[in-house]
Amino acid sequence: MNADLKRNLLTHGLIILGFLIITMLVHYPSLLGDKQINQHDILQGQGGNQQLKEFRAETGEEALWNPYMFSGMPAYLTGVQYSGxxxxxxxxxxxxxxxxxxxxxxxxxxxxxxxxxxxxxxxxxxxxxxxxxxxxxxxxxxxxxxxxxxxxxxxxxxxxxxxxxxxxxxxxxxxxxxxxxxxxxxxxxxxxxxxxxxxxxxxxxxxxxxxxxxxxxxxxxxxxxxxxxxxxxxxxxxxxxxxxxxxxxxxxxTIRGKSELKNDQQASSGLDREYAFRYSNGIAEPFFLFVPNIFGGSSQQELSTKSAVAEALESAGYNRTQIAQQVKAIPTYWGDQPLTAPYYAGTLTVILFILGILIISKKHKVWLISLVVLGIMMSWGKNFEGFNNLLFDYLPGYNKFRSVTFTIIITIFAMNLLGFVALERLVSSEWNAELKKKTFILFGIGGGFLLALLLFSGALGFRGAVDAQLPDWFIDAIREDRRSLLIKDALRAMMFVVSFAVLVWALFKKKVKVSQVLIGLLIIVFIDSFSLSKRFLGEEKFVKNPSRDFFAMTEADNAIASQTSAGERVLNLQNPFNENRTSYYHESIGGYHGAKIRRYQDLVDYCLQGELQSAYQKLQSQSLDFSGLQALNMLNTKFLFAGTQQNAVFPNRYANGNAWTVSKVTPVNSPDEEISSVCSINTKNEALIDQTKFDIPQISGSGIITLSEKTPNRVVYSADISGGQALGVFSEIYYPEGWEASIDGQEVDILRANYVLRALAIPEGSHEVVFEFKPETYxxxxxxxxxxxxxxxxxxxxxxxxxxxxxxx
Structure with a gap:
């Protein structure tokens, strides 16, 4: 091995070791201690797949169907493992x-x-x-x-x-x-x-x-x-x-696919436009790439106890303890989005990107500059409507994704690549009049923008949408703090720009070596990036065993678990369709996932939301008569709860059960007709079947269907039918791919009833009915x-x- 190769390997090894050390500095409470970041989405994910993990551990089998979220859905996106x-x-x-x-x-x-x-x-x-x-x-x-x-x-x-x-x-x-x-x-x-x-x-x-x-x-x-x-x-x-x-x-x-409802405003395949563009950067917001608090930072920013807001709270009569608690989450953000946090690229990253525009040849920079501009334009979403509507309607696959602010990663990626390639070009070049002129332009642009920001910040107004919800005595204080945050970060950015300018000047005046300049630059980049990271991943974000506390079994959980059996579902009345904690212990009506079955979401929109309001009204009047909640009853909702205490649990004796036979089958001719009727029929006695998709069975019999066995991939029932063929309706979500049904070992066709449920035509007599999920694709x-x-x-x-x-x- 030659000396150059040894030196290169040593250099790379030391740098990678440095990366490991920085990783440890950012995550030291978890890597060197016993704490973890309290990550909201990770906890929700754990709630959704906990029972599947337990099933895998107990049986060695992979759970391909998840019965614990949204009354049942494929488990492909909730923790399925692939043996290959x-x-x-x-x-x-x-x-x-x-x-x-x-x-x-x-x-x-x-x-x-x-x-x-x-x-x-x-x-x-x-x-x-x-x-x-x-x-x-x-x-x-x-x-x-x-x-x-x-x-x-x-x-x-x-x-x-x-x-x-x-x-x-x-x-x-x-x-x-x-x-x-x-x-x-x-x-x-x-x-x-x-x-x-x-x-x-x-x-x-x-x-x-x-x-x-x-x-x-x-x-x-x-x-x-x-x-x-x-x-x-x-x-x-x-x-x-x-x-x-x-x-x-x-x-x-899923909701990412095409709606079957003609009345649905989203006629094409993909997400609803308003949903996809809900989080869109304002036209000026990408300046947070350069100055993170230019728009007040995040939607819930911690302020000092010496801030203007703290003084206003003190004047309003708050004591020190109350003030310290209140200033931990102040709505300092005043941009165009409902919620946000600044996707800061780095002051030097932006400066170096401008350097790249100035000194890199056209054939090597146009594609990167184009990506920077494209990422910003796409992140504007609804605020640059003509361009982004065109992409949403015609760019293949683009309408499957939400939160267009995420496109800013394209900009950050391209800025970093062009910027640091430009830095290599800068330190490799001879100092001449043209390069001198371009560096003057560079620092003039960066420093001039920051200086203007400092001088004219008072003219910005700092008015946020949230201000309408704040008391008058609070508004002036929060706007003063927004201005203060901007000024502090503008001064911070100015410090980095000036430091870099001094290094460049020293380099080309030959007062220092290239290696010294680059070490200085490395230190500046580290200070800039690391200090920003600690704003969001400070020690207070790390807690001991967050999942243990989040999923600690409550009195309500215990009360429900002691009375429910397989197939009996639970409705959390507190934000049910945006949480997965319930799924950790119970089969939940709700859940938290970005790819719900679209028909189930339709049921939520057309039926369940209204029935939730009815349930609230019943409970407020101290009534447990849930007989009118037809959709919730056909989903076998045995318990509703609204808190952690045992007295916050409300039984529902009107739930239809795991399966039942109906006396009437009503044919419908479209999904719109089906969804508009399912909320109003008596689901215990009547079933709707779309006759354009399924053959309507002739029924005359009735009987009892009881659940014998239930695992994620297999559900077994005993059916006793008399009086002729009956239609059995099963409180299980219909999914057309992978589910197979048999009666006494003979495969039969699965029908879809009441928009979302499975149904079978069952002959007279005693039978074993089996549903098995065997997706060939998997x-x-x-x-x-x-x-x-x-x-x-x-x-x-x-x-x-x-x-x-x-x-x-």
Whole structure:
């Protein structure tokens, strides 16, 4: 091994060790202590899949159906494991065995470091860029909220582009192997929205390469490399085939798919436009990339006990303890969104991006500048309506995703890449009149903007939508604090800009060495990024065993659990369709998930919300007569509860039971007719069946159907029918893919009744009725996943081995 190689390996090793140390500094309460981040979405996810984990531990079988959320739904997106996944072990190695969320941050550092190295940026600059990218506001806020899958997907984006860039810049086979395994890992994070944004980045890069190829008229290498990239993508998809195939199959039936209701305002496939654009950046809001508190920071910001708000509270008669408690969550945000937190990119990241605009040649920067602009325009959502409506209506797949503010990660990614490549160019260049002029322009733009912000901040008004809900004596104080937050962060940004300007001046005056300047820059980037990260991931965000406290069994849980049996459901009257804590212990009517079955959501919108209001009114009048709650009764809602105490639990003796026979079958001719009638019929005696989709059975009999056995994948009933054939209605959610039904071992067709339930025509006599969930997509997907995972791993090992061998020669 030659000396240069040894030195390079030592440098890379020390930098990666530095990344590990920074990860530990950010997450030290969990890595070095016994605390964890209190992540809301992670706790909700645990609530939704806890019973499935217990089922797996007890039986060794995978639960493919989740009966504990929304009365039942496929479990593909709530913790299903795929036996063919080899890449999960590769992922653990890449994270050095660190779990989520700690390992995600480490992976972000390493991935962006590798990307910058592939763009021929020296290691110390690449390390600074990696820190800036890893600790950007999008990542840190996502981790705080519990969006682990989303940030894991972001962490692997740079690694994919690194492989692609290697392929097109002379390292064809290493690039091919790296692209295949990196994309396989990225897809495996199971966050299609971020993968979609990655595709946009890759498309922009590809167009740039194609344009340069056309100029050079050198098409053969481009064709070979493009072919390898397509093959890498096929391999990556194949290595995730089980997950992708089941998700794709399921997505057609979720709120991300097309509505069957003609009366639904959302006529096309995808999300409702208002829902998708609910969180849209205001036109000026992307300035938070440069100054995080320019719009007041987050929706609930902690202020000092010496703030204007604290003084106002004191004047209003609050004592010190009350003031200290109140200032922990002040609505300082005054932008256009209902809730937010600033996705800060970094002061130096933005300055370096401007530097890239000024000094990088056109053919290497246009695609990155275009991505920065595109990401911002897309994040404007409803506030840039013409452009974004066009994308929503015509860009394939784009209407499947919500929270368009997430597109700002495209901007942050491109800014960091262009910025730190520009820094490499800057320190490698000779000082001349043109470069001097451009650096003056650079610091004039950055410093001038910040100076204007400081001088004219009083003219901004600082009026937020939330102000209408605040008392008059409070409004002036909160606006003064909003202004104070802006000024403090503008001064903070000015300090970093001036520090960088001094370093550049010292470099080109030859007062310091390049290495000293870069170390200084690395320190500035670290201080900037790390201090921002601690605003959101301070020690107070780490608590001892948050899941233990969150899921601690209450008196209400105990009371319900002691009286319910399999198939009997529970309705939490407190925000039931946005929480999964109930699902931790019980089969819940509600739940918390972004991909609910659309028909169930229709039932919520057309029936259940109204019945919730009726239930509230009944309880307020101290009545337990729930006989009129026809939809809740057909979902076998045995208990309603509204608190943690035993006296907050209310039994429902009118629930229809696990299954029943009806005396009347009413044919309907459309989903609209069915959903409009299901709330008003007596579901215990009458069933609605869409005759355009199912044959209406002739019935004359009746009987009793009792539940004998229930697991996530199998439900068994005993049926005693007399008087001829009967229609059995089962309080189980109808799903057209994977469920099979048999009567005494003979397969029969499953009908859909009352818009969401299963039904069977059962002949006279005593019978065993069995429902089994056997989705062929899942089982076939496991095999395909295993085959492609092995191929990807072998290709990566082979191509990396060839590169190592070449380096040692």
């Amino acid at each position: 996944e080899i890449l999960k072990h590769v992922y653990k190695v890449y994270l050095l065995g660190l779990g989520h969320p700690e390992g995600i941050l480490f992976a972000s550092f390493v991935s962006f470091y590798i990307l910058l190295l592939c763009f021929k940026v020296r290691p110390i600059i690449a390390a600074a860029g990696a820190i800036a990218f890893g600790l950007n506001g999008f990542n840190i806020i996502g981790i705080m909220a519990g969006h682990n899958a989303k940030i894991a997907a972001v962490a692997l984006m740079p690694l994919v582009l690194a492989g692609i860039h290697l392929t097109f810049t002379g390292k064809r086979w290493l690039g091919f192997g790296l692209t295949a395994i990196a994309l396989g890992l990225q897809i495996r994070t199971n966050h299609p929205q971020i993968t979609y944004y990655l595709a946009i980045i890759v498309l922009a890069y590809g167009i740039n390469v194609l344009v340069n190829t056309i100029r050079k008229k050198d098409f053969k290498p481009f064709g070979i490399n493009a072919g390898l990239m397509i093959l890498a993508a096929i391999l990556a998809v194949g290595a995730n085939y089980g997950r992708l195939a089941t998700t794709l199959e399921y997505s057609k039936y 089982y076939t997907g496991n095999t395909i996943t295993l085959i492609f995972s092995c191929v990807i791993l072998l290709i990566f090992i082979a191509t990396a081995g060839l590169e190592i061998r070449h380096s040692l020669q």
